[in-house]
Amino acid sequence: MEESNFLRQNGYLVLKSIGHGTFGNVFLIQNPELNIVVAKMMHNEDFDENEWNVGQVLAQEPPQICPFFIRNITKKQINMYTIIFMEYANLESVYDLIDTDKDLPIPMVRVIMKQILQGLSYIHSKGIIHRDIKPSNVLLHNPSGTERVILKIADFGSAITQKNLGESMLMDSVGAIAYAAPEFQTLDNNQQAMADEKLDIWSLGLLFYRLLTHSFPFNPNSQIESQKFFDKKQLVRDSSIKNSESWDLLTHMLSFNRKTRISASDALKHPFFTGQKAMAEISESSLLNAQYARQSKLGGNKSVTVFDTDSSGEI
Template sequence: MKQLLQGLTIMHEKGIIHRDIKGQNILLHSPPGSGRVILKIADYGLVKKQEHALQSVQMTIAGTTPFQAPEMLMANARDVKADSTVDIWSAGIVFYQLATHEFPFDPHSLQSIMSFMMNKVLDRPASIEDDQEWDLITKMLSFDRKDRYTASRALDHPFFKAVNDADIPENAIHLAQQAQIAQQQGDISITQFDIDATFAIPLSDTREISGVDPEIENETIVIDYPSVNTVLRLPLSGTEQQNNQLIQLQETKCNNIVRKFKNVVDDEGRKLAIRAGIAESLTYIYETRELSTITQPYSAAYRFIAKPSSVEVRQLLYSKKPYPGLIRLLEHQDSEIVDHAVVTIYNILVSGISTNDTKPSTHFDDIQACDGIDKIFDLFKNNISKYSKDLASICIGRIFKATQLPVEFGF
């Protein structure tokens, strides 16, 4: 947590507001042979740059719903006056998750999240026994941004400052001592944080907790697709607790698919996944489930099955009738899920583009049948994400290739 807050301090002092801090955008990197883990903040697609650092600024609403600050989530307009403490709220949610392994609300229910924001009550879970830890979490999750801590103030909190040598693991102290020796021997890559044991995250601890070795960057991931498909086909028909457990299990399966295919060219692996029914199970979820129960891992899994891949793979996806489910995701409240959906639609759509410019898109009728054209155009008109807006406009152009645009589109 200390590394995350230090990173945010540096960003905020430079007038950079991330606006999408969450677990998925926090990467763990271990320089080979270092024995340490360095936290990296990723995905700067929603960054807001301030002319004057640490001051309020007018900005568009952005972020991932369960991590959005109250001033973002409850705004009545597309623009809101906010500051860098929107990142501190998001980091506070991450801190709460680390301490309790859950959210302070049901992350799958927008009603639960909004109720939490309106009631302005953060209950202390029994699992948080340390008073200083709880006090810092409440300061980071202050519902009024004016009372919320900045990143630098959070670093000065007694939770971090009151740490003594007895509280620091021996392996962390050893890492700091090694870094100090390396610095004395002329290693210019060593920073002030490397020689501070309170910032050290031993690789051995990360391996033990997560079961993942960050040093293995080209890890081979083996997935039993029929087994995954069986899990994805399970309906949400139990109690709330049972449904949440099933969602978590399905999210894990989807995250494994993302890890398997993200930025990896593996057409044969993708064909195996598609033929095992993974794509059809995901689109069935998109079509039938309450949107609030569809989280980012579900949409990301389909996105990375679709790309990077060959035209042959994307045509195979098209044969599984993906558009009704993907088009429905465009109505989701989570902007990142909308991004996943529209980029997937685009990637499948281009597989049906003929080299003959006079021939309409073969996908036109399928998209039209599920009211997709109007929904894509609505996304183009109304979405605040430039990424989604740009892709929507390209999709419209592809769909209407060699076909006259309707007058109401205003082009």
Template sequence: MGKRKRLLVEQGFQVIRMIGKGGFGRVYQVSRAEIGVVAAKVMKEEDFDTKEWRVGYQLTKANTNPFVLKYHSAQMFGTQTVILMEFANMKNLDYLIESKQDLPIPVIRAIMRQLLEGLRLMHEKGIIHRDIKGQNILLHSPPGSGLIVLKIADFGLIKEQKQVEQSTMMTVAGTVPFMSPELFMGTEDGEVKADTKV
């Protein structure tokens, strides 16, 4: 048993399975009687992004956006940090696209409506995601509901606007294949207007 998994077991979690890994650490599906099934992201303390956690928790606390992944808590254990988040029980949008399933138009519309509404609600709070891609769009079906709810995840590259009405100026950030062409047309200081002609 690896040290990350052992840490979760020592904290009273039943580790169901690993659901993701990367340079940041590992994500596990875990359960504990008092909180049920959640996702536990385990990483080195120095890799813990306080901005990502703060924004994720802020959006969770406001409880006004059903289309963002909910953050429950973050705790330090020696050199490791554990973030507990809502568990999205289906795969991500990337997986759905790669499966090459023929999706009915109403399903595609529902996915787009939820994604755009989730982004609109984030923008109302002055939060710009800047890394929208299939891997960061999770799918969740609340047990017994028969519904599928989209969940926007990974707030590591977000930008907060001081005023919601301020200019659309932003620094260049994101995952290259998913960035709009105008983001490559920035000035020397890295600023670019999203409505710049390309």
């Protein structure tokens, strides 16, 4: 209540509270300068310079280059508070999709995974490892005036930056335990393990598995059962996974050896996305929208992106 009043006193219309944590609170706000955005508000001493710096690296290029992550807009320090203003995703999250317990058609799952992988491929190309990929950290957004849904990777509070692209480095296990990669099953005396950006692929692989089955390939609520899974190093195909190409991609994403685990950029080249069946399952409306976008681009519309003209990436 104190923080929302502070925002109002400083000229921001508080539309609603979105969430809270140990760092502070998150609000949906509006003002003439920023329009409708998210305000992440914390005491100055709780401000994470690393999180802001990661956001700045990702925001160096315009959204047209990659729209699949939440961008920081600006930050302000007002008295005792630091406020980070960021994009607002106006729908729910992938967690809410999974939580419905409804089977999603493979063409929809394909687009969801493609957009997340495009976001992750871009993030990794900047030397950034997210380290907390999970369904609640992938948000859905419907751009105004369109029928499209864009998925956006959110919450870079645990992210770290590699000194050199693709290098392994010692790091702590952070984020949701259920989505932690096998590398973190064995830690050194400092509770660290050698890992790289492929830990995000493992986490996304589990998200993929849950989209297809509504479950994990192990029992995340039982430490004993989880340990058995990681000790056996065997991924068992659930009977609900009918699509062979999705299963093949899953096995590459959920490789227990990070060195053989597929990268985000290579995953996008997998037949699950590029094969004949994938092309045949693109909806007529997606084909028409992509055609319209191409024509609009030829007509000089500079706001049209490569993603708008890609019929295989539209929900």
